[in-house]
Amino acid sequence: MASYDYDLITIGAGSGGVRASRIAAGHGAKVAVIEEDRPGGTCVLRGCVPKKLLMFGSLFSAEVEDAIGFGWGDDHADSDDGIAWSHDWGGLVTRKNAELDRLSGIYQNLLDNAGVELIAGRGVITGPHSVRVGEREYTAERILIAVGGWPHFPPVEGVADHGISSNEALELSYRPDEIVIFGAGYIAVEFAGIFNGFGSKTHLVYRADLPLRGFDEDLRKGLAEAMEARGIILHPGCTITGVTGDDNAKDVALSDGTTISADTLMVAAGRKPMTDGLGLEAVGIETDQSGAIPVDENSMTPVPSIYAIGDVTNRINLTPVAIAEGHVFADTIYGGMARLMDHRNVPSAVFSQPPIGSVGLTEEQARQDGFDPVIYASSFRAMKNTISGREEKTVMKLVVDQSSNKVIGAHMLGPDAPEIMQGLAIAIKAGATKADFDATIGIHPTSAEEFVTMRQPVG
Numbered sequence: 501m502a503s504y505d506y507d508l509i510t511i512g513a514g515s516g517g518v519r520a521s522r523i524a525a526g527h528g529a530k531v532a533v534i535e536e537d538r539p540g541g542t543c544v545l546r547g548c549v550p551k552k553l554l555m556f557g558s559l560f561s562a563e564v565e566d567a568i569g570f571g572w573g574d575d576h577a578d579s580d581d582g583i584a585w586s587h588d589w590g591g592l593v594t595r596k597n598a599e600l601d602r603l604s605g606i607y608q609n610l611l612d613n614a615g616v617e618l619i620a621g622r623g624v625i626t627g628p629h630s631v632r633v634g635e636r637e638y639t640a641e642r643i644l645i646a647v648g649g650w651p652h653f654p655p656v657e658g659v660a661d662h663g664i665s666s667n668e669a670l671e672l673s674y675r676p677d678e679i680v681i682f683g684a685g686y687i688a689v690e691f692a693g694i695f696n697g698f699g700s701k702t703h704l705v706y707r708a709d710l711p712l713r714g715f716d717e718d719l720r721k722g723l724a725e726a727m728e729a730r731g732i733i734l735h736p737g738c739t740i741t742g743v744t745g746d747d748n749a750k751d752v753a754l755s756d757g758t759t760i761s762a763d764t765l766m767v768a769a770g771r772k773p774m775t776d777g778l779g780l781e782a783v784g785i786e787t788d789q790s791g792a793i794p795v796d797e798n799s800m801t802p803v804p805s806i807y808a809i810g811d812v813t814n815r816i817n818l819t820p821v822a823i824a825e826g827h828v829f830a831d832t833i834y835g836g837m838a839r840l841m842d843h844r845n846v847p848s849a850v851f852s853q854p855p856i857g858s859v860g861l862t863e864e865q866a867r868q869d870g871f872d873p874v875i876y877a878s879s880f881r882a883m884k885n886t887i888s889g890r891e892e893k894t895v896m897k898l899v900v901d902q903s904s905n906k907v908i909g910a911h912m913l914g915p916d917a918p919e920i921m922q923g924l925a926i927a928i929k930a931g932a933t934k935a936d937f938d939a940t941i942g943i944h945p946t947s948a949e950e951f952v953t954m955r956q957p958v959g
């Protein structure tokens with residue numbers, strides 16, 4: 501039998517790679533992880549975590565606006581002291597970075613405690629059982645690719661030279677005065693909310709009629725209205741045709757003939773699997789049209805000793821999905837448990853302002869999938885907004901399969917939607933019917949209770 505340096509070499513110490521590695525090691529495998537940065541990956545170092553920390557910071561300006569209706573006032577408004585509040589951008593970024601250092605240290609400890617060796621450097625696959633890092637070659641019975649994705653810039657003149665991605669947006673040394681954000685997916689709408697909340701004049705430029713393609717239409721409309729009402733300048737049906745300028749001032753030309761002058765251009769037009777220079781050609785693995793590594797239901801690539809999980813496979817590009825795929829892989833291969841990853845009913849959230857939570861099928865997807873859906877919907881002004889004066893509407897929707905009465909989709913735009921959706925996802929995963937929802941007593945007064953009190957289907 502061939503002998504290898506390791507049972508498993510994982511390339512990439514992000515959330516998925518770390519989970520797979522430490523579970524495999526827990527099952528007794530000898531494991532090494534290769535990582536060119538520090539442990540943590542996109543979510544911890546360049547994505548979910550820093551984004552949400554900045555989002556928390558940006559929410560306070562709307563809270564202060566809302567507070568006025570509840571009787572709070574600025575005691576200094578009529579004096580020479582100026583406004584009572586200011587914002588220290590540099591201080592926030594420093595504290596955010598300290599938190600990322602702490603979390604990366606936790607990832608390092610998780611690996612150490614599991615007995616996983618961390619090899620620093622860039623891993624290049626050289627054969628079905630070998631990976632090179634610098635001058636040194638390591639061998640393993642299996643290789644797990646968990647390298648994630650990277651921001652993609654559309655090939656428009658000036659965009660790559662003048663634009664930053666979410667990676668740099670999280671590290672800015674200044675708070676933009678005026679920012680153009682290109683795209684209207686998860687990242688674009690989340691960062692639009694962040695910069696707008698911190699007071700930057702914020703433009704969102706996108707080619708569709710509404711942001712967030714793939715989400716429920718009514719939620720998309722509601723979000724567009726709310727973003728506009730909060731001060732974000734929307735440019736629907738537009739692309740960027742060219743960018744000129746320098747580090748401090750850019751002229752961003754749009755397809756509708758207008759030009760925006762801004763100090764910052766952020767590009768959030770999707771991400772691509774990070775396979776460049778990975779050595780896939782050495783083992784004959786061809787990526788698909790999106791650049792993703794093809795895998796079967798066991799996350800195995802066409803080369804039986806090489807597996808791939810997470811964003812590099814472009815299945816569902818969410819951290820908890822990568823983690824689950826890694827855990828299933830390790831349990832199946834090293835734990836003697838024949839598990840399969842279930843990609844159905846994965847809940848997700850968009851931390852826009854207001855946020856969105858969603859699980860299961862939208863109305864449109866249900867029809868496309870051959871269901872005859874019955875729709876229950878509600879749109880209302882959340883109780884807090886009645887006194888704050890904020891016009892924003894909360895939108896909720898349940899998609900019910902007529903024949904089985906099962907709830908096959910739940911969607912919400914409004915305060916706490918991500919928190920609410922986590923609980924609903926359990927019910928939907930467990931196969932709850934509309935009758936189960938109806939039999940559940942609401943918690944009063946909350947917005948969430950609306951999910952168990954919607955009785956009349958919409959037309």
Ligand code: NDP
Nearest residue numbers: 654683684685686687688708713768769770771817849850
């Ligand atoms: P998305 O795929 O969500 O959105 C990409 C956006 O860019 C869309 O608006 C798309 O328009 C637009 N776009 C793409 N190509 C072009 C082009 N050539 N010209 C003009 N516009 C273009 O990507 P993101 O970068 O926002 O996010 C990447 C992934 O990260 C997401 O898929 C998500 O899974 C994950 N993510 C999850 C988060 C969460 O869970 N909260 C947060 C952030 C990211 P159109 O719709 O018209 O194609």
